[in-house]
Amino acid sequence: MTPWWRRIVAVLRRPQLDARLEEEISAHAGMLASEYESRGLSPGEARARARRDLGNATSIVEEHRDARGLPGLDALLQDLAYGLRTLRKDRAFTAAAIIVLALGAGANAAIYTLARATLFRPFPFPRADRLLTVWERDTIRGIAERNPSPAAYRDWLAEPGPFKQLAAYFNAAPTLTGDGEPERLAGQFVTTNFFETLGMRPQAGRWIEAGDARVAMVSHSFWQRMGGRADVVGRKLTLDGETHTVIGVMPDGMRALSAADVWIPITFGAEEWKLRDNFITVIGRLKDGVTLGSARSRMSAISAHLRAQPAYTGIDITLTPMTAHAVRTSRTTMLALLTTVVLLLAASCASVANLVLARTAAREAEIRVRRAIGASPGRIARQLITEGILLTALGTLAGLLLAAALKPALARLLPADLASPADLRLDLEVILAIAAAGAISGALLSAAPALQALHGEDGQLRAHGRNVIGGLRAALTSVQVALGLTTLIVAAFLGQTLLRLTQVDLGLRPGGILTMRLDLSPARFSNPAERARFHDALTMRLRALPGVEAAAMVTFLPLTDPGRVGFSVEGRPEMADQARLPFGRLWVVTPDYFRAMGINIVSGRTFDDRDRGQSSTPVVVVNRQLAERFWPNGDATRGRIKRGPSSGEGTWSQVIGVVGDVRGTGLDQPFEPEIYMVDRQYRGFFVPRDLVVRVGNADSAALAPAIKREVWSVDSSVPISRVRSFGDVVDANLVPSRFRALLVGSFALAAVALAAAGIYGVVAFSVARRSREIGLRIALGAQRASLVRQFVAQSLRVALPGLAVGTAAAFILLMLLQKLLFGVRPGNAAIYAICAAFLAVLVVIAALIPARRAAAVNPARVLRLD
Amino acid sequence: MTDVPYGTLDLMILRVLDSLGPLHGFGLARRIEQIAAGTLTLSQGTVYPALARLETNGWIASEWGASESNRRARFYSITRAGRKHLASELAGWRRSVALVNQLLKETS
Numbered sequence: 002m003t004p005w006w007r008r009i010v011a012v013l014r015r016p017q018l019d020a021r022l023e024e025e026i027s028a029h030a031g032m033l034a035s036e037y038e039s040r041g042l043s044p045g046e047a048r049a050r051a052r053r054d055l056g057n058a059t060s061i062v063e064e065h066r067d068a069r070g071l072p073g074l075d076a077l078l079q080d081l082a083y084g085l086r087t088l089r090k091d092r093a094f095t096a097a098a099i100i101v102l103a104l105g106a107g108a109n110a111a112i113y114t115l116a117r118a119t120l121f122r123p124f125p126f127p128r129a130d131r132l133l134t135v136w137e138r139d140t141i142r143g144i145a146e147r148n149p150s151p152a153a154y155r156d157w158l159a160e161p162g163p164f165k166q167l168a169a170y171f172n173a174a175p176t177l178t179g180d181g182e183p184e185r186l187a188g189q190f191v192t193t194n195f196f197e198t199l200g201m202r203p204q205a206g207r208w209i210e211a212g213d214a215r216v217a218m219v220s221h222s223f224w225q226r227m228g229g230r231a232d233v234v235g236r237k238l239t240l241d242g243e244t245h246t247v248i249g250v251m252p253d254g255m256r257a258l259s260a261a262d263v264w265i266p267i268t269f270g271a272e273e274w275k276l277r278d279n280f281i282t283v284i285g286r287l288k289d290g291v292t293l294g295s296a297r298s299r300m301s302a303i304s305a306h307l308r309a310q311p312a313y314t315g316i317d318i319t320l321t322p323m324t325a326h327a328v329r330t331s332r333t334t335m336l337a338l339l340t341t342v343v344l345l346l347a348a349s350c351a352s353v354a355n356l357v358l359a360r361t362a363a364r365e366a367e368i369r370v371r372r373a374i375g376a377s378p379g380r381i382a383r384q385l386i387t388e389g390i391l392l393t394a395l396g397t398l399a400g401l402l403l404a405a406a407l408k409p410a411l412a413r414l415l416p417a418d419l420a421s422p423a424d425l426r427l428d429l430e431v432i433l434a435i436a437a438a439g440a441i442s443g444a445l446l447s448a449a450p451a452l453q454a455l456h457g458e459d460g461q462l463r464a465h466g467r468n469v470i471g472g473l474r475a476a477l478t479s480v481q482v483a484l485g486l487t488t489l490i491v492a493a494f495l496g497q498t499l500l501r502l503t504q505v506d507l508g509l510r511p512g513g514i515l516t517m518r519l520d521l522s523p524a525r526f527s528n529p530a531e532r533a534r535f536h537d538a539l540t541m542r543l544r545a546l547p548g549v550e551a552a553a554m555v556t557f558l559p560l561t562d563p564g565r566v567g568f569s570v571e572g573r574p575e576m577a578d579q580a581r582l583p584f585g586r587l588w589v590v591t592p593d594y595f596r597a598m599g600i601n602i603v604s605g606r607t608f609d610d611r612d613r614g615q616s617s618t619p620v621v622v623v624n625r626q627l628a629e630r631f632w633p634n635g636d637a638t639r640g641r642i643k644r645g646p647s648s649g650e651g652t653w654s655q656v657i658g659v660v661g662d663v664r665g666t667g668l669d670q671p672f673e674p675e676i677y678m679v680d681r682q683y684r685g686f687f688v689p690r691d692l693v694v695r696v697g698n699a700d701s702a703a704l705a706p707a708i709k710r711e712v713w714s715v716d717s718s719v720p721i722s723r724v725r726s727f728g729d730v731v732d733a734n735l736v737p738s739r740f741r742a743l744l745v746g747s748f749a750l751a752a753v754a755l756a757a758a759g760i761y762g763v764v765a766f767s768v769a770r771r772s773r774e775i776g777l778r779i780a781l782g783a784q785r786a787s788l789v790r791q792f793v794a795q796s797l798r799v800a801l802p803g804l805a806v807g808t809a810a811a812f813i814l815l816m817l818l819q820k821l822l823f824g825v826r827p828g829n830a831a832i833y834a835i836c837a838a839f840l841a842v843l844v845v846i847a848a849l850i851p852a853r854r855a856a857a858v859n860p861a862r863v864l865r866l867d
Numbered sequence: 868m869t870d871v872p873y874g875t876l877d878l879m880i881l882r883v884l885d886s887l888g889p890l891h892g893f894g895l896a897r898r899i900e901q902i903a904a905g906t907l908t909l910s911q912g913t914v915y916p917a918l919a920r921l922e923t924n925g926w927i928a929s930e931w932g933a934s935e936s937n938r939r940a941r942f943y944s945i946t947r948a949g950r951k952h953l954a955s956e957l958a959g960w961r962r963s964v965a966l967v968n969q970l971l972k973e974t975s
Binding site: 004007008011021022024025026028029031032033035054055056057058061064065067068069 | 891892893896910911912913915916917919920922923924925934936938939940941
């Protein structure tokens, strides 16, 4: 047993060892007393002399403890116990400080996890810095990064390049059929060395190998959907009508690269490998020892060599590190977030500093007494620092608990493009970071009182020092007010933005519409006649369902950003030129669409049976904006429109009606020209896939399964997804703004609370310090009411610069964050005024409470306390 | 009274325990008083912190026993490590004394 070990044990066994010493000493005393008695002294005298001979009992015990234990640890435990007692005594201060610190630490933790999830996604592949993506650069058409073609991949493989492995993949969406509903999966077709290039081993089963056919690897999340059991290897999946055997499960880390559910080996024949369509992605792992620079020059040489072939004229090969894709941002939101949190942290630090300064003054007396009875300045400083760290430790703990409690709410509010909720992890890394920040701030916070203990004369604050501290407090409080006002104003603007967004005119009646995505495979449904048969059958069945008022299909739902096409209007010669065409959104719909969505008809008619036949005139419906722009006289229904330039191949379509404008892209986007074509007459890429059913007041949740059944009774292989009401679609558009408004709003609330607490502290401190002066003035006849007014005026004097700075800072911030605003401009003075007034009122109230105590001072008592 | 430097008190305790065998605190204090009689007075209690230090360093060991008057007392005895420490310390002191004697001879 080493001395150190004995010392630690001695500290742990302190009570027993103290008791033992006590026993020894009394035994010793007893023996000494017996001796004195035998020498003739009375028992009482003998005992007294014995005690005297032994010396000072307390110092013996103390020295014994120091000798056997760890004096440092002992002192620390003592300090902690003392600190806890002091904190418990002054509950108001402790509670306030812990709440403030918790807010700061909680915000810190929340933002750290958020930043980690959004700004940096861990790239879990071994030696990920050696992984590159290989792109084509088309110098002739000016395309910087373009997917290569299968033929290009083959040609690259044939060249001696810097890669240990070169793999390729492309995305697909195979339909899974079998037990349960047909479903569209996210899939990737990959070369056999794809996983080997990434270096990520499967968590079960094996990789795809050369020679494998009709196999599939599944992702971690898909595996869990399949039951998450070990027997998944060997199971069969029917994808696009063909049976594939599952041979392995990839770990969750694959999510960093792709959201695919299944990976299937590419089964190209010789012909397909010669394809020059640009749709595959090529990745490579560098050979050991090859730098990115030399790899790039190698690929330049290769592309130069390949340019001898006409297919590669003007084509370069570029390399980008795959880790570059790991950064995912929605920059403006993160900016708003970070700014607010920095403000909140600053506010909470200012608050705690304020509180601590207040306490310093209050503890003058205690420190003086301790110095007087012999405590060294170092000892006192150590104790104060321990107390500071204890306080911040408690606050940090509370903050982490707060963050953990709020995490589900944060995850729910999160816009999907920012991060996935699974990435929000409050794990060891976060805890350590926040704890470290807490420890440092704890040490810093106790610096003020500790320094004062070290340097004050006899622990007494000189008058000068007092003024400095008072001034510091006032300045800090101003800062708090400024921060509170800034966050409040920004929150108010974001809230107004949210409100305006909810009030946007959508151009349709959004209530009572159920939508679903039917993934009709293009192969089956590229023929309009086939599609028409499907739609007719489906619409007939759906209309028969009770509660269904209208049913239709459309290419895209409003608010989901449909594509735009160039179009030309008859009678405008400039529109023969492709480059000068106006652009509008194209909607391919079934006849009942306008009724289902509740879009108004402005003039003319919409699609009906006249447009059914094979030989009926091609017709279109346009929206009000388009009609007013090109036929300002109101005779749109006499005009004709064509897709593409007027000199081009498209057919002229007759405008038969004008409908109201609809928000196609987003709530904050303006109306655009829109062209509606009826499905029966449309030949092209876009197949109407979204089913919209107006169910009116009927229970949409109950009708959804019935509608699905009808779809499958017409065609049982159609996968159905995205079943939601149109209200949900609108809501999804509101999610980012709502998130921002709520987040900043809650921070604003906290910051304002802190500012109010700061004002309260300043005035309370002032009142306490000047209680004698107040007593004197009351005794001399001063009115209590005017005293209260004076203190309130003092608080306003402190707050005013803060209000001014806060307004200015908010304005600057809003100018920077203008993109986030809608329906309200940064110069909207009314909002500034309301927020400032609100905060000013709050300041006055916060000052009134302690100020009224000034009025209640009893001059006799206070003056006697000299 | 003068305070005894820790080092010297420790050596005295070890020496006493080495020559006289296990003693309890009272006996030890008495004996040290006798040895140091005249040169210094020692408040008896100071022996206990010294004993604690010696025990932490592993130079003595302690256990409960019965005193002459059948009181329960804690007895301290020197360990082998303690003997080694004592021997080397005393050797050190002798060297110092010889050196100082040399100096004294030179200067006188």
